[in-house]
Amino acid sequence: MTSHIMPTYGRLDVTFTKGEGAWLWDQDNKRYLDALSGIAVCSLGHAHPAVHKALCAQSQQLVHTSNLYHIPGQEKLATKLCELSGMDNVFFSNSGAEANEAAIKIARLFGHEKNHTNPTIIVMQQSFHGRTMATLSATGNPKVQAGFEPLLNGFVHVPFNDIAAIESVLKQHDNIVAILVEPVQGEGGVNIPAPDYLNKIRALCDQHDILMMLDEVQTGIGRTGAWFAFQHNHIIPDVCTLAKALGNGMPIGACMAKGKASKLLTAGKHGSTYGGSPLACSVALAVLNTIEEQQLCQQASDKGNAIAQAFSTRLKNNPHIVNIRNKGMMIGIELDLPCAELVSLALDAGLLINVTGDTSIRLLPPLIISYEQIDLLVDILSSLIDGYTT
Numbered sequence: 001m002t003s004h005i006m007p008t009y010g011r012l013d014v015t016f017t018k019g020e021g022a023w024l025w026d027q028d029n030k031r032y033l034d035a036l037s038g039i040a041v042c043s044l045g046h047a048h049p050a051v052h053k054a055l056c057a058q059s060q061q062l063v064h065t066s067n068l069y070h071i072p073g074q075e076k077l078a079t080k081l082c083e084l085s086g087m088d089n090v091f092f093s094n095s096g097a098e099a100n101e102a103a104i105k106i107a108r109l110f111g112h113e114k115n116h117t118n119p120t121i122i123v124m125q126q127s128f129h130g131r132t133m134a135t136l137s138a139t140g141n142p143k144v145q146a147g148f149e150p151l152l153n154g155f156v157h158v159p160f161n162d163i164a165a166i167e168s169v170l171k172q173h174d175n176i177v178a179i180l181v182e183p184v185q186g187e188g189g190v191n192i193p194a195p196d197y198l199n200k201i202r203a204l205c206d207q208h209d210i211l212m213m214l215d216e217v218q219t220g221i222g223r224t225g226a227w228f229a230f231q232h233n234h235i236i237p238d239v240c241t242l243a244k245a246l247g248n249g250m251p252i253g254a255c256m257a258k259g260k261a262s263k264l265l266t267a268g269k270h271g272s273t274y275g276g277s278p279l280a281c282s283v284a285l286a287v288l289n290t291i292e293e294q295q296l297c298q299q300a301s302d303k304g305n306a307i308a309q310a311f312s313t314r315l316k317n318n319p320h321i322v323n324i325r326n327k328g329m330m331i332g333i334e335l336d337l338p339c340a341e342l343v344s345l346a347l348d349a350g351l352l353i354n355v356t357g358d359t360s361i362r363l364l365p366p367l368i369i370s371y372e373q374i375d376l377l378v379d380i381l382s383s384l385i386d387g388y389t390t
């Protein structure tokens with residue numbers, strides 16, 4: 001049968017029909033352990049009762065009214081996000097790319113206020129910020145950009161985790177207005193920078209009066225073991241973007257801002273028809289409350305470390321393991337050989353994983369995964385890795 005879907009994804013040959021927690025079932029009722037959470041989205045797992053309840057209750061009252069009117073749920077969600085993060089205000093979008101678009105627009109407004117005619121943002125190699133024209137221009141991956149030239153001006157790429165490279169760009173250019181960076185690079189392969197990397201970026205931004213903008217679309221909402229990854233560094237950025245886990249599958253993104261950055265997007269400067277709808281905000285609020293009640297940030301830290309430790313123990317005699325690294329529940333297992341094939345081998349074995357950058361297995365399990373399920377994950381995947389590498 002010919003498909004009428006544009007072939008933008010090379011899909012695995014499986015169709016899921018239902019889920020519960022960390023489990024998914026396919027058409028033939030085969031069960032899979034989900035160690036990817038729909039790419040860091042379903043942190044509460046599938047069919048979570050709090051999400052279900054919020055969806056049902058809100059959709060019985062109002063799904064959408066538009067931002068021409070007050071939306072109490074949006075106010076509530078913004079207040080909660082600011083309480084949790086220390087940020088001042090929020091613009092709601094429907095996705096991560098759109099949240100980053102808002103951040104990029106804030107940086108440009110900030111630059112024009114300082115009379116820069118060509119405001120420029122420092123971004124990182126191997127970064128990922130989305131698929132819109134501005135966000136793919138910011139993205140540090142030629143594969144994402146190829147064929148879409150001309151790219152947007154106003155971005156300089158430097159190596160990730162390299163403070164000297166940022167300093168050098170700041171010396172050479174007098175039109176830098178912001179630094180945009182992921183606290184841990186996700187799509188780039190679970191790249192964890194030096195522990196003080198964000199602190200040093202914060203100091204440079206203060207020194208040069210430019211905006212520190214964090215793309216926490218993947219790292220945010222508990223994934224790394226704190227509500228926001230910047231909280232590990234005891235700093236606050238000027239701009240921070242969110243999406244993925246915020247709605248647990250209900251599309252919603254957010255661009256949070258603080259201080260001078262929070263005053264730039266005024267009436268008429270930005271907008272979104274759907275952004276911050278009553279339905280999306282009600283679900284996101286239920287997600288935040290659940291993560292808080294069940295202390296899932298702490299659990300992300302404990303379980304992420306337990307998973308990395310268990311793999312280290314199980315795979316200690318496998319000479320093909322380059323390293324096993326994690327920041328909370330962002331877990332990378334790097335091999336010394338290409339291992340994309342492991343994705344379909346794992347699927348056959350009833351396990352969902354991902355491979356990035358050819359040689360890194362990436363795991364993003366739901367934060368609600370049980371320790372029994374963790375044992376199963378480590379068992380299945382370690383055996384597959386050992387079988388694959390020998």
Ligand SMILES: *Cc1c(COP(=O)(O)O)cnc(C)c1O
Pocket residue numbers: 094095096097098100128129130131182186187215216217218243244
């Ligand atoms: C997934 C992701 C995005 C893009 O989010 P979309 O919702 O797909 O637009 C942006 N930045 C990071 C760090 C991401 O992981």
